[in-house]
Amino acid sequence: MAVMESEALAALHRVFGYDAFRGEQEAVIEHVITGGDAVVLMPTGGGKSLCYQIPALVRPGTGVVVSPLIALMQDQVDALRALGVRAGFMNSTQDFDERRVVEAEFLAGELDLLYLAPERLRLDSTQDLLSRGKISVFAIDEAHCVSQWGHDFRPDYLMLSLLGERWPDVPRIALTATATHATHREITERLGMPDARHFVASFDRPNIQYRIVPKADPRKQLLNFLREEHAGDAGIVYCLSRNSVDKTAEFLNRNGIEAVPYHAGLDAGTRAAHQARFLREEGLVVVATIAFGMGIDKPDVRFVAHLDLPKSVEGYYQETGRAGRDGLPSTAWMAYGLNDVIQQRKLIQSGEGDEAFRRRANQHLDAMLALCETVRCRRGQLLAYFGQDPDPAGCGNCDTCLTPPETWDGTVAAQKVLSTVVRLQRERGQKFGAVQIIDILLGRRTAKVIQFDHDQLSVFGIGEELTEAEWRGVVRQLLAQGLLAVEGEYGTLVLTGASGAVLRREREVPLRKEPKKPAADRSTSGR
Ligand code: ADP
Numbered sequence: 130m131a132v133m134e135s136e137a138l139a140a141l142h143r144v145f146g147y148d149a150f151r152g153e154q155e156a157v158i159e160h161v162i163t164g165g166d167a168v169v170l171m172p173t174g175g176g177k178s179l180c181y182q183i184p185a186l187v188r189p190g191t192g193v194v195v196s197p198l199i200a201l202m203q204d205q206v207d208a209l210r211a212l213g214v215r216a217g218f219m220n221s222t223q224d225f226d227e228r229r230v231v232e233a234e235f236l237a238g239e240l241d242l243l244y245l246a247p248e249r250l251r252l253d254s255t256q257d258l259l260s261r262g263k264i265s266v267f268a269i270d271e272a273h274c275v276s277q278w279g280h281d282f283r284p285d286y287l288m289l290s291l292l293g294e295r296w297p298d299v300p301r302i303a304l305t306a307t308a309t310h311a312t313h314r315e316i317t318e319r320l321g322m323p324d325a326r327h328f329v330a331s332f333d334r335p336n337i338q339y340r341i342v343p344k345a346d347p348r349k350q351l352l353n354f355l356r357e358e359h360a361g362d363a364g365i366v367y368c369l370s371r372n373s374v375d376k377t378a379e380f381l382n383r384n385g386i387e388a389v390p391y392h393a394g395l396d397a398g399t400r401a402a403h404q405a406r407f408l409r410e411e412g413l414v415v416v417a418t419i420a421f422g423m424g425i426d427k428p429d430v431r432f433v434a435h436l437d438l439p440k441s442v443e444g445y446y447q448e449t450g451r452a453g454r455d456g457l458p459s460t461a462w463m464a465y466g467l468n469d470v471i472q473q474r475k476l477i478q479s480g481e482g483d484e485a486f487r488r489r490a491n492q493h494l495d496a497m498l499a500l501c502e503t504v505r506c507r508r509g510q511l512l513a514y515f516g517q518d519p520d521p522a523g524c525g526n527c528d529t530c531l532t533p534p535e536t537w538d539g540t541v542a543a544q545k546v547l548s549t550v551v552r553l554q555r556e557r558g559q560k561f562g563a564v565q566i567i568d569i570l571l572g573r574r575t576a577k578v579i580q581f582d583h584d585q586l587s588v589f590g591i592g593e594e595l596t597e598a599e600w601r602g603v604v605r606q607l608l609a610q611g612l613l614a615v616e617g618e619y620g621t622l623v624l625t626g627a628s629g630a631v632l633r634r635e636r637e638v639p640l641r642k643e644p645k646k647p648a649a650d651r652s653t654s655g656r
């Protein structure tokens with residue numbers, strides 16, 4: 130075993146030019162080299178690739194890497210070849226002749242690593258080919274793609290359990306940066322790896338400063354954030370829709386910040402060109418849907434900004450994790466508001482999937498909302514979500530640690546919102562969205578208020594002590610706390626099972642104070 134270890138270290142020096150293994154790498158590599166199965170959870174940038182590349186170099190035969198990142202295979206293989214590693218790939222972008230060359234190299238034992246798209250494994254011809262060569266290790270990259278509940282589900286991953294059945298003597302290593310306990314369990318079960326050893330690296334990314342600001346005029350807020358803290362820096366801006374990606378990129382360019390759009394509606398050539406520019410140039414901003422970023426290895430991404438709410442904490446963690454892979458100070462910045470909550474709830478309700486799927490999606494969203502609304506350390510909340518113990522004293526590098534938010538007793542305000550919803554429904558048989566509810570509370574005689582006689586309601590004008598922005602904050606937090614719900618395609622507000630306790634004064638409702646000026650503008654970033 131010691132011989133194996135030193136061989137691993139020798140390969141690290143000789144091939145990759147690094148001095149030492151990082152974190153869990155050594156333990157993982159030793160385990161796999163000696164023939165054990167491994168499930169590896171490591172944050173993005175943690176160094177997962179070496180965990181299978183070194184065993185592939187040390188063990189006899191070819192390491193077969195299953196990866197969904199077809200667009201990156203050519204680059205990965207080129208990079209390895211530049212280091213003198215004999216690497217090849219097989220995917221749908223190749224023509225017949227190119228594939229024949231790789232197949233011949235594999236059969237002749239001339240490959241250290243073979244990258245394979247999961248859909249190729251479905252083919253009998255591919256399985257036969259693999260059976261005729263010698264395989265040192267199977268690596269299953271982005272293993273969370275096997276999870277049907279996750280945002281990156283790939284049906285082809287479900288058949289990867291056949292690897293263990295057909296090649297029981299070849300060690301397998303599954304790797305991912307996504308790691309709730311549920312995903313973890315699913316990976317182990319679906320890939321058929323009950324005896325695998327689990328290696329879990331810390332999910333803390335201390336150099337990333339987490340900040341979530343109330344959304345007012347998001348593009349302008351973004352522009353200020355970039356001008357004040359990240360002028361000339363490379364970064365990623367995530368938006369929910371293609372349309373807002375295009376508009377935001379345009380807006381940034383008009384205001385002197387060089388930005389390119391990236392989403393599935395652009396043709397493949399444009400997407401590839403924009404990605405290549407982002408990787409090569411300094412200080413370029415990519416405005417993108419979540420279609421962008423999986424597998425992108427750019428160390429000096431200084432910020433990740435979200436203009437819309439991610440669907441889950443896993444998604445948020447993965448997207449923000451693309452910042453600061455070089456370990457230098459970086460910012461994860463997000464603008465978040467009432468419409469995000471309404472929009473995401475509507476998407477879940479109108480989306481595909483059965484009742485169980487919707488329930489899971491709502492649970493994911495609840496966890497994300499709790500992170501947005503917390504008055505405690507955000508990093509602590511993130512780490513706790515991934516099952517790690519946070520520092521009880523706080524991290525000192527997130528907005529809630531830097532500028533602790535104030536809370537106030539929102540019980541009466543909550544009762545006013547809820548009783549307006551009740552009145553409309555009981556007395557009028559009507560359901561309305563947040564805008565109308567707030568107009569009624571503020572006593573505004575808008576056209577729509579007049580049209581429905583809502584100025585005749587007893588609750589009309591009972592909320593003049595708060596501003597519109599403050600009421601939006603109240604409604605948003607009630608939605609986040611499950612004291613109010615969104616229904617149907619118009620996003621009307623309805624009560625939940627928990628609302629009654631508030632109306633009957635059996636339950637207090639502490640709320641987070643909406644900062645007059647976003648807390649983030651006052652705090653100084655690490656740079
Ligand atoms: P992941 O796949 O987990 O996101 P990578 O395998 O791409 O991470 O590694 C991230 C970066 O860290 C790469 O640039 C890689 O070369 C570097 N790296 C990994 N392991 C080491 C090490 N032991 N010493 C120095 N650099 C390393």
Ligand code: ZN
Pocket residue numbers: 505506507508509523524525526527528529530
């Ligand atoms: Zn903190």
